[in-house]
Amino acid sequence: MKEFELIERYFQQEKLSWCNEHVALGIGDDCAVLNVPSHQQVCISMDTLIEDVHFPKHANPFDIATRALCVTLSDLAAMGAAPLGFTLAITLPKAESNWLKDFSQGLITIAQQYQCPLVGGDTTRGPVLVISIQVHGLVAKNSALTRSGACVGDKVYVSGNLGDGAGALPIVLQDPRLKHRDSNSEMSQHFYRPLPQIKYGQSLMGVASSCLDVSDGLVQDLNHICKKSAVGIELNADSIPLSNALLQRYGQTQALQYALTGGDDYQLAYTAKHCEQGIYIGDVVAGREVSVTGCEMSGAGFQHF
Ligand code: ADP
Ligand code: MG
Numbered sequence: 001m002k003e004f005e006l007i008e009r010y011f012q013q014e015k016l017s018w019c020n021e022h023v024a025l026g027i028g029d030d031c032a033v034l035n036v037p038s039h040q041q042v043c044i045s046m047d048t049l050i051e052d053v054h055f056p057k058h059a060n061p062f063d064i065a066t067r068a069l070c071v072t073l074s075d076l077a078a079m080g081a082a083p084l085g086f087t088l089a090i091t092l093p094k095a096e097s098n099w100l101k102d103f104s105q106g107l108i109t110i111a112q113q114y115q116c117p118l119v120g121g122d123t124t125r126g127p128v129l130v131i132s133i134q135v136h137g138l139v140a141k142n143s144a145l146t147r148s149g150a151c152v153g154d155k156v157y158v159s160g161n162l163g164d165g166a167g168a169l170p171i172v173l174q175d176p177r178l179k180h181r182d183s184n185s186e187m188s189q190h191f192y193r194p195l196p197q198i199k200y201g202q203s204l205m206g207v208a209s210s211c212l213d214v215s216d217g218l219v220q221d222l223n224h225i226c227k228k229s230a231v232g233i234e235l236n237a238d239s240i241p242l243s244n245a246l247l248q249r250y251g252q253t254q255a256l257q258y259a260l261t262g263g264d265d266y267q268l269a270y271t272a273k274h275c276e277q278g279i280y281i282g283d284v285v286a287g288r289e290v291s292v293t294g295c296e297m298s299g300a301g302f303q304h305f
Helices: 003-011 061-079 097-113 164-174 186-192 198-203 218-229 244-261
Strands: 023-025 040-050 082-092 118-125 130-140 155-158 208-213 232-236 268-272 279-285 290-293
Touching: 003 097, 003 118, 040 061, 061 082, 061 097, 061 130, 061 186, 061 198, 061 208, 082 198, 164 186, 164 244, 186 244, 208 218, 218 232, 218 244, 218 268, 218 290
Parallel strands: 082 118, 232 290
Antiparallel strands: 040 130, 082 130, 155 268, 155 279, 208 268, 232 279
């Protein structure tokens, strides 16, 4: 299969790379051309996933694709942005049509669900599978949710259960049937399809004083808010929301440890004076870092280096 044939067959499909009011020109030219309404701004974020670093090499290509696009879209959710389109740089050791078909099906599923078309990319051959996705989103001018607005006296909230992403990892890595799609395993879906909280993020506009998505572990990520906002955060371990599935599988102590320091949750953590819909887990206080009352912690969170 030639490079252009591959692009046309698997990436330039109407269901994946449609044009709309915002996409004036998509795949097939030297650049994509996007329309940005004058009252809005573009948010841009990029994530790279490398085989056997971010997903098992033999994982199902459908699952690899859903994970890659979900985790990238999650950054748009954290800013309160609406998806506009994404680009995909993919490095493949070889071009296998079955693999590519399933991979593009995974992309289609998430692209449709979040109305975020593929607008361009780059396709290369290389020694290992590497996927880089860049997402573009729209946000009303000067109203993106950032990490820098938290104030002493605000409350700290999360959008949903924590720890499931980290709890899913041992399951994903041990699965002896990795080549087959393990769609029955609810836990592994937390890893392969961590649905980005796009609507939730948009609903926090004008409500949250700061916001981020929990990708590297709650404590480590909230420390970013502390730094950027020049505040401290006091978390109450008893209020951290844990799923029954996680508690049953790992018990209270390990589940809490995963929730505080594991990664891959892709829930939103944010601060606000008050927020009806969030799960209240702590307070913004004077200080410079995160502290947790009600438990002992080991390790802070995930870092590559
Ligand atoms: P150029 O040589 O001008 O950089 P390419 O040959 O790399 O263009 O790509 C041709 C067209 O196909 C471009 O519009 C590019 O955005 C698109 N494209 C290439 N690879 C991908 C991909 N993996 N996903 C989506 N679009 C792609
Ligand atoms: Mg080019």
